[in-house]
Amino acid sequence: MADFPAALRYTIEHEWVDTSTPAVVGVTSVAADALGDVVYLELPEVGSTIEAGTVIGEIESTKSVSELFSPVSGTVVEVNQAAVDDPALVNADPFGAGWLFKVDVSGEGALLSAEEYAAHTGS
Amino acid sequence: MTDTNAVTEDKKTPLYDEHTALGAVLTGFGGWLMPLRYTSDLAEHRAVREAAGLFDLSHMGEIWLRGAGAAAALDHALVGAASAIAVGRAKYSMICAEDGSVLDDLIVYRTADEEFLVVANAGNAVLVASELLARAAGFDAVVEDRSEATALVAVQGPQAEDIVAGLVAGADVDAVRGMRYYASAPVTLAVTGGGVADGGSVEALVARTGYTGEDGFELFVPAESAVAVWRTLLAAGTGVGLVPAGLSARDSLRLEAGMPLYGHELDRTTTPYEAGLGRVVRLDKAGDFVGKAALAARKVSPPARVLVGLRGLGRRPARAGYPVLGPSGVAVGGVTSGAPSPTLGYPVAMAYVTPELSAEGTELSVEVRGRAEPVVVVPLPFYRRPQN
Incomplete structure (x- = not known):
């Protein structure tokens, strides 16, 4: 559980963002496990401007729903259509094939290192 | 989260x-x-x-009633007719307060002529056991709460x-x-x-x-x-x-099976009639029972709200507590349970709405976190297993 990729940075709401350009955003294994089987993703539209720390989408499971917060500010340049079509990817591979969208980053919110995130989640 | x-x-x-x-x-x-x-x-x-x-x-909760007066005690304590249950059979029933509101929904098993098992929801088991004990007073019946054992x-x-x-x-x-x-x-x-x-x-x-x-x-x-x-x-x-x-x-x-969950479709503000479960109330059974007067009055007065099934036409499912909106966008009720149906592949929900908007095919919407999602009233249950 405590094995969060060190190359990523995290939010306390359980999103991750990488350092590539554009940056890739997803949710962590903690979020995926807490939700249960994800059945529906609502992601920001390509071309939309998003602001770090605000609600930009929803992740829905059979049991519950969670809001998606953006870890960064910028412009959305791509969404993961494969994950929209098959949301189980978020459970199966949250740090890989289950990524959510890509952003041209203009600013960052409050981000945690893998170590800080592990401490935050108590894992 | x-x-x-x-x-x-x-x-x-x-x-x-x-x-x-x-x-x-x-x-x-x-x-x-x-x-x-x-x-x-x-x-x-x-x-x-x-x-x-x-x-x-x-x-x-598992609560047993035994004795020559066990059937009569349950007839008095519950809205159904326990005395009419054959040995070896069971019946879905409810225990109501004097005002007709539902304290719990139950299954009553008759295991012998003078022996019944009442199965109560976990959160209500202590209350049901104490109510059965109180309501059996004066009857030739022994109440035993065997939930822990x-x-x-x-x-x-x-x-x-x-x-x-x-x-x-x-x-x-x-x-x-x-x-x-x-x-x-x-x-x-x-x-x-x-x-x-x-x-x-x-x-x-x-x-x-x-x-x-x-x-x-x-x-x-x-x-x-x-x-x-x-x-x-x-x-x-x-x-x-x-x-x-x-x-x-x-x-x-x-x-999916359209079954009520206590605390969602049933609670202390709801009578069996609003929940569409008036059939469990046996006003015709012999003798008085707790809640009878209130339930008899409720049966002949139009309910303020009724339980319906809602099929979501979009992808975002309604969840418990979300407002149901009528044609003009005004609140006409509330969702009691909702989820994306795994079997059916679309969102389903149960909700209380005003009676004039409860007919099958009525188009309503549910406010899902700030956005109105279209739904249509459908019959319950949503899912019925294939019969062989």
């Missing part, structure tokens, strides 16, 4: 160690620490629809009959295979492991009841035998697709 935070004072069932060994995610429910899911909500849900699921329901395990799904029949021998095989829906019988289960020696046996009350919309059985066993029964059923069913299933699957299964 979710409601999975375990409360430390929650009670543990006799199967708690089995759940943790199976890697279950636990949740507080009705004062108990229960498995929410073992691996996957959806896989557990589908296993019950297509093969079988194994549930720990030991959190539920009793474990309850359910096997639900099309494979359930074969799995349970495989644990019994002789005449008990016919008793299980020939058992009708809402019937029960005492049987001897052959079990292995879990503190019971190989070749051990457990006396169980087996009932063909459930809360999933599938065929299935509920097995009442002594708490000390729970682990052996659980492990034996898991081993017996794994080859035909049985998996342990948690409360998340149980909730989505019962919602």
